[in-house]
Amino acid sequence: MSEQYLEIERKFRLRDERWRHAVDGLEAQRLVQGYLSRDPQRSVRVRLAGDTAWLTVKGMSEGASRLEFEYPIPAADAEAMLALCEGPLIDKQRYRLPIDNDTRYWEIDEFFGDNAGLVVAELELHSENETVPQPSWLGEEVTGDPNYYNSSLSQRPFAYWTEEERR
Numbered sequence: 279m280s281e282q283y284l285e286i287e288r289k290f291r292l293r294d295e296r297w298r299h300a301v302d303g304l305e306a307q308r309l310v311q312g313y314l315s316r317d318p319q320r321s322v323r324v325r326l327a328g329d330t331a332w333l334t335v336k337g338m339s340e341g342a343s344r345l346e347f348e349y350p351i352p353a354a355d356a357e358a359m360l361a362l363c364e365g366p367l368i369d370k371q372r373y374r375l376p377i378d379n380d381t382r383y384w385e386i387d388e389f390f391g392d393n394a395g396l397v398v399a400e401l402e403l404h405s406e407n408e409t410v411p412q413p414s415w416l417g418e419e420v421t422g423d424p425n426y427y428n429s430s431l432s433q434r435p436f437a438y439w440t441e442e443e444r445r
Contacts, residue, residue, distance in 0.1 A: 283345050283346055283347055284343055284344075284345060284346075285336070285343065285344055285345070285346040285402065286342050286343045286402065286403045286404070286405065286406055286408075287342060287400050287401065287402050287403065287421070288342050288400070288401050288403060288410055288419065288421045289398055289399070289400045289419070289420050289421050289426055290398065290399050290400075290416050290417055290418065290419050290420060290421075291397075291398060291417040291418045291420055291426075292386070292397045292398065292399060292415050292416065292417050293414070293415050293416060293417035294415060294417075295415075296414055296415040297386055297397065297399070297413075297415040300375055300413065300415060301373040301375055301386060304373050304374070304375065306371045306372060306373050306388075307327050307328075307371070307372045307374075308327065308328070308369075308370075308371050308372075309325055309326070309327050309368070309369075309370050309371070309372055309387075310325070310326045310327075310360065310367055310368070310369050311323055311324060311325040311326070311360075311367065311368045311428065311432075312324050312359070312360045312362075312363025312364070312365075312367045312368065312432065313363055313364055313365070313428075313429050313432050314359065314362060314363055314364070315364075316364060316365075316429040316430075316432070316433060318338060319337070319338050320335060320336065320337055320338065321335070321336045321427075321429045322334070322335050323335075323336070323428070323429070324351075324356050324359040324360055324363060325356070326353060326356040326357065326360065328353075329353045330350070330353065331350070331351050331352065331353045331355065331356030331357075332348050332349060332350055332351060332356075333348070333349050333351050333356075333359075334346065334347065334348040334349075335347045335348075339422070341406055341421075341422070342403070342406050342421050342422075343406060363432075364432070364433070365432045365433045366391065366392050366432060366435060367391075367432065368389070368391075368393065368428050368431060368432050369389070369390040369391045369393075370387045370388060370389045370390060370393070371387070371388045371390070372385055372386065372387050372388075373385070373386040373388075377401075377411055378411070382401065382402070383401075383402075384399050384400070384401055384413075385399065385400045385401070385402075386398070386399045387399075387400070389431070389436065391435070392435030392436065392437040392438070393431050393435045393436040393437065394436070394437070395436055395437075395444075396431070396436040398420070398426060399416060425439070425443065
């Protein structure tokens with residue numbers, strides 16, 4: 279894979295509500311996104327955040343890595359494309375929590391709509407074997423679980439998961 283377009287990301291459920299204290303005072307960003315394609319080999323996503331928007335193509339995950347190509351697009355184009363998307367749209371609020379004054383951030387996503395009740399934290403890494411900080415609110419790792427991919431959540435939202443799947 280070309281390193282220029284390589285995304286290495288680990289994803290975790292959150293143990294409890296203590297994450298809210300960690301993000302207290304941070305500004306959240308509301309994101310609405312949909313999928314023009316949810317093919318397992320590649321997905322095409324449209325994301326809108328206020329008056330900023332992107333079109334993103336992601337390849338198939340290999341471990342915690344995958345190819346990602348992201349392009350800014352006009353917000354009006356994104357709004358029109360969201361109407362073309364498959365399944366329900368993903369509606370979430372994202373908090374960017376700095377780690378030890380580093381250039382790295384936890385991205386904590388609190389979902390709404392049919393995915394309400396789901397909160398996950400993601401961390402982008404420079405390499406797959408990089409050490410992941412373990413704050414007290416961090417729960418089970420779900421990096422390789424396709425149920426937690428946003429493209430899957432747009433097809434089979436958290437509201438439709440069984441009690442066992444939610445645990």
